[in-house]
Amino acid sequence: MARPDRLLLAGLMGWPVMHSRSPLLHNFWFGQQGLAGTYLPLAIRPDGLEAALRALAPLGFSGCNLTIPHKSRAMSVMDEVDDVARRIGAISCVVVREDGSLFGTNNDWRGFLGSLRESWPDWSFGSGPAVVIGGGGGARAIVHALVSAGAPVVRVVNRTREKAEAIRDSFDGPIEVVDWDLRHEVIADAAIVVNATSQGMAGMPALDLDLGRLSPAARVSDIIYIPAETPFLAQARRRGNPTLNGLGMLLHQGPPAWKLWFGVEPTVTPELRRIMEESIAAG
Numbered sequence: 001m002a003r004p005d006r007l008l009l010a011g012l013m014g015w016p017v018m019h020s021r022s023p024l025l026h027n028f029w030f031g032q033q034g035l036a037g038t039y040l041p042l043a044i045r046p047d048g049l050e051a052a053l054r055a056l057a058p059l060g061f062s063g064c065n066l067t068i069p070h071k072s073r074a075m076s077v078m079d080e081v082d083d084v085a086r087r088i089g090a091i092s093c094v095v096v097r098e099d100g101s102l103f104g105t106n107n108d109w110r111g112f113l114g115s116l117r118e119s120w121p122d123w124s125f126g127s128g129p130a131v132v133i134g135g136g137g138g139a140r141a142i143v144h145a146l147v148s149a150g151a152p153v154v155r156v157v158n159r160t161r162e163k164a165e166a167i168r169d170s171f172d173g174p175i176e177v178v179d180w181d182l183r184h185e186v187i188a189d190a191a192i193v194v195n196a197t198s199q200g201m202a203g204m205p206a207l208d209l210d211l212g213r214l215s216p217a218a219r220v221s222d223i224i225y226i227p228a229e230t231p232f233l234a235q236a237r238r239r240g241n242p243t244l245n246g247l248g249m250l251l252h253q254g255p256p257a258w259k260l261w262f263g264v265e266p267t268v269t270p271e272l273r274r275i276m277e278e279s280i281a282a283g
C-alpha cells in the first residue's frame with residue numbers, strides 16, 4: 001500500500017480483551033510491512049457492539065477482528081456476510097468498505113489450515129478420518145477447514161449432541177455425529193484429533209479424553225494456545241504423537257485479514273512466532 005493519507009487502524013473487539021496477544025501480532029506486522037498504523041484492543045461491552053461497529057467507518061478504521069462474546073451477534077449488524085461466515089455462524093473479521101458499509105467474514109478456518117500446512121507440510125488431509133471434539137464456533141471453523149481440505153470423514157463429538165448435529169446440517173460434506181460417551185473409542189482409527197472445546201484453557205479443567213486407543217502416527221491438535229501445552233497435548237506428546245497447539249491458527253488467520261483491510265499480506269516468520277511464544281510464556 002503506497003503512502004496512505006492517514007494512520008492505518010484496525011483492532012480486536014472483545015469483552016474481556018486486554019489479555020489478547022492479537023495487538024502484539026498485528027503491530028509486529030505494521031513494522032514488518034513498513035506501514036504507519038496501529039492495532040488496538042477494543043474493550044466493547046455486549047450492549048455496545050452495534051454502536052462500536054458502526055463507529056469503525058467514521059473513525060477511519062479499515063476493519064477489526066471479533067472475539068468472545070461478539071462473533072455471532074455481529075452477524076446482524078453487517079451489511080453483508082459471506083457464505084463461509086454464515087455457515088460457521090460466526091464472524092471473526094469485519095471489513096469497512098470504501099462506502100463505509102460493513103462486510104463480515106471468518107478467517108479462523110484459514111488459520112487452522114495455514115497452521116497445519118506450515119507445521120506438517122508432508123501430512124495429507126486425505127490420510128484418514130478426522131475427529132473434532134467440540135461444537136462451538138471454533139469447532140464449526142475446524143470442521144469447515146477439514147472438509148474443505150479433503151478429509152474423507154469428519155466425526156464431530158460434542159458434550160451437547162444437538163450442536164454437533166447442527167454442524168453436520170450446516171456443511172456439505174462427509175460429517176458424522178458421534179455420542180460424547182463414545183469419544184474414547186471413536187479416535188481409534190483417526191488420522192487427526194482436534195480439541196476445539198474450551199477444556200484445557202488456562203484456569204479450566206483438562207479435556208476428559210483418553211488417547212489410549214490412538215495410533216502413534218495420528219496427529220493431535222488443540223486450538224487453545226494459552227497454555228502453550230494443554231493437558232490433552234501433553235498426553236499426546238508423552239505417547240509420541242505429533243502435536244500442534246492453537247498459536248499457528250491465530251497467526252495464520254492474520255494475513256487474509258490484512259489482505260482485506262490493507263491490500264497487503266504480511267508473513268508469519270520465525271521471529272514473530274518466537275515473540276508470541278515468549279509473551280505467552282511470560283503470562
Ligand code: NAP
Pocket residue numbers: 108111133134135136137138139158159160163196197198199201223224225246247249250
Ligand atoms: P464456545 O463456542 O463457547 O464452545 C465451547 C465448547 O467447549 C463447546 O463445544 C462446549 O460443549 C465445550 N465445553 C465446555 N465445557 C465443557 C465440558 N466441561 N466438557 C466438555 N465440553 C465442554 O467456544 P469457541 O469459540 O468454540 O472456543 C473454544 C476454544 O477454542 C476456546 O479455548 C477458544 O479460545 C479457542 N479458539 C482458538 C482460536 C485460535 O485462533 N487458536 C480460534 C477460535 C477459538 P457444549 O456445546 O456441550 O457446551
